[in-house]
Amino acid sequence: MDLILALSKGRIFEDTLPLLEAAGITVTENPETSRKLILPTSDPGIRVLIVRASDVPTYVQHGAADFGVAGKDVLLEHGGEGLYQPVDLHIAKCRMSVAARAGFDYETAVRQGARLRVATKFTSIAREHFAKKGVHVDLIKLYGSMELAPLVGLSDAIVDVVSTGSTLRANNLVEVEEIMDISSRLVVNQAALKMKRARLQPIIEAFERASAAKA
Ligand code: ATP
Ligand code: PRP
Ligand code: MG
Numbered sequence: 422m423d424l425i426l427a428l429s430k431g432r433i434f435e436d437t438l439p440l441l442e443a444a445g446i447t448v449t450e451n452p453e454t455s456r457k458l459i460l461p462t463s464d465p466g467i468r469v470l471i472v473r474a475s476d477v478p479t480y481v482q483h484g485a486a487d488f489g490v491a492g493k494d495v496l497l498e499h500g501g502e503g504l505y506q507p508v509d510l511h512i513a514k515c516r517m518s519v520a521a522r523a524g525f526d527y528e529t530a531v532r533q534g535a536r537l538r539v540a541t542k543f544t545s546i547a548r549e550h551f552a553k554k555g556v557h558v559d560l561i562k563l564y565g566s567m568e569l570a571p572l573v574g575l576s577d578a579i580v581d582v583v584s585t586g587s588t589l590r591a592n593n594l595v596e597v598e599e600i601m602d603i604s605s606r607l608v609v610n611q612a613a614l615k616m617k618r619a620r621l622q623p624i625i626e627a628f629e630r631a632s633a634a635k636a
Contacts, residue, residue, distance in 0.1 A: 422466070422616075422617050422620055423466050423467070423468070424466060424467045424468075424487050424488070424617065424620055424621065424624075425467075425468055425469075425470060425485070425486045425487050425488075426467065426468070426469045426470065426486060426487070426488055426489060426490075427469075427470045427472050427476075427477045427480040427481055427485075427486035427488070427489035427490075428469055428470070428471060428472075428477070428489065428490055429471070429472060429473060429474035429476075429477060429490075429491075430452045430453065430471055431474075432512075432513050433474060433490050433491075433492075433512070433513055433605055434452060434471075436510075436512035436513055436605070437490050437510075437512065439631065440510065440512075440627070440628045440631045440632060441462070443627045443628070443630065443631035444623065444624045444627035444628065444631075445463075445464075445627075446462050446463060446464050446467055446624075447462060447463040448460055448461075448462050448469055449461050449462060449463060452471045457471075458470065458471050458472075459471075466620070470485075470486050472486075474491065474492065474495055475495050475498070475499075477489040477490065477491040477495065477608070478491055478495060478496060478499035478501070478504060478608060479499070481503075481504055481608050481609070481610050482499075482502060482503040482504055482610070483503075484610050484612060484613060486610070487609065487610050487613040487617060487621065488607065488608060488609045488610065488613070488621065488624075489607075489608050490510065490512075490605050490606070490607060490608070491605060491606060491608055492513055492582075492603055492604070492605050492606075493601075493603045493604060493605070493606060494517055494543055494546065494582060494603050496606060496608065497543075497545060497546050498543055498544070498545050498546065500545075503610065503611055504608045504609070504610070504611065505608070505609045505610075505611050505614050506606045506607070506608055506609075507607055507609060507625055507629075508606065508607040508625065508628055508629050508632060509604055509606055509632070509636075510604065510605050510606060510607055510628060510632040510635075511604050511632050511635035511636050512604065512605045512632070512635065513603075513604060513605040514584070514602070514603065514604045515582045515583060515584040515603050516582065516583055516584075516599050516600070516601065516602050516603055517543065517546055517580065517581075517582055517583075517599075517600040517601050517603055518580070518581065518582075518583045518596045518597075518598060518599050518600060519539075519550075519578050519579070519580055519596070519597050519598040519600065520568075520571075520578065520579050520580075520581065520583070520589050520594045520595060520596050520597060521571055521577060521578040521579075521594065521595065521597050522571045522572070522593060522594060522595075523593050523594070523595050525571070525577060525578070525597075527578060527597040527598070528597070530577070531554070531556055534556075534557070536557045536558070536559065537551070537556060537557070537558045537559070537577050537578055538558070538559045538561060538575075538576040538577045538578075539551070539558045539559070539560055539561065539576055539577070539578050539579065539580060540560075540561040540562075540563050540567055540570035540571070540575055540576035540578075540579050540580075541560065541561070541562070541563065541567060541579055541580035541581065542562070542563055542564055542565065542567065542581070543580050543581070544560050544562055546580065546600065546601075547560055547580040548560060550580070550600050561575060561576055567579040567580075567581040568581070568588055568589065568592040568594055569592070571594060572592060572593070572594075578597070579594070580600065582603060583596055607625065607628055609621060609625070
C-alpha cells in the first residue's frame with residue numbers, strides 16, 4: 422500500500438528532511454529546482470506532494486495525501502477536521518503576535534475600548550484572541566506582506582508570525598502582544614491511520630523519536 426506525504430516547499434520541507442532520514446526515507450528530487458509536484462523517494466512506496474503550506478490539511482483531510490506536516494497556525498485556521506495530530510515536530514518554530522507601528526499606543530487603545538482595524542491572514546486565530554479579550558475588531562483579510570498594512574493606513578495592527586523579529590524591525594513595527602507559540606505538527610488522515618497503520622506507525626514513531634530531541 423503506497424503512502425503519500427504532503428509537504429510545503431521551504432522551511433517545512435527542509436526541516437522535515439532530517440525526520441524522513443531518521444525513518445530511512447530520502448527525497449530524491451529537490452522541489453526548489455524541479456517543477457514536479459509529485460516527488461519520488463528512496464522508497465518506491467512513498468511519494469511526496471508539494472503543496473502550499475495552507476493546503477496541507479486539506480489534502481490530508483480528504484485522503485489525497487495520507488499524512489503531512491503543517492504549522493499550528495495553519496491547522497487552527499483549517500479547523501483540523503478529519504485529521505489526527507499525533508506529534509509536535511518542534512520544527513518551524515515561531516510565535517503568533519499582534520504588532521503595530523512604533524508610535525501606536527496599543528495598550529491605551531485596548532483599555533479605552535477603541536475599535537481596532539486588524540489586518541491578518543489568520544482571521545480565526547485573530548477573531549478568537551480579540552473576542553477573549555473583549556476587544557472589538559474589524560478584521561481585514563490579507564494573504565501575505567501583512568507588515569505593510571499599518572504603514573499605509575490599511576490597519577492599526579496586524580496579527581502575524583514572528584521569529585527573529587527582523588521583518589517587524591525593518592518595517593518600524595513593534596510586537597505589542599504574544600498570542601501563542603507555534604510549531605509544526607505531523608498530521609495523519611484518520612482513515613489512513615486505520616487502513617495503513619502497519620506502514621504509517623514506524624514512520625510516526627521515527628518522527629517522534631527524531632523530533633523529541635528538539636523539544
Ligand atoms: P505561502 O508562502 O504559501 O503563503 P507560508 O508563508 O505560510 O505559505 P511558510 O513561510 O513556508 O509558508 O511557512 C510554513 C509554516 O512555518 C507556517 O505555517 C508557520 O507555522 C511557520 N513559519 C512561518 N514563518 C516562519 C518563520 N519566520 N520562522 C519560523 N517558522 C515560520
Ligand atoms: C514569515 C512571516 C513574517 C516573517 C517573520 O515570512 O510572514 O513576515 O517570516 O520572521 P522574522 O521575525 O524572523 O522576520 P516568510 O519568511 O515565510 O516569507 P513569506 O512572506 O514569503 O511568507
Ligand atoms: Mg511564509
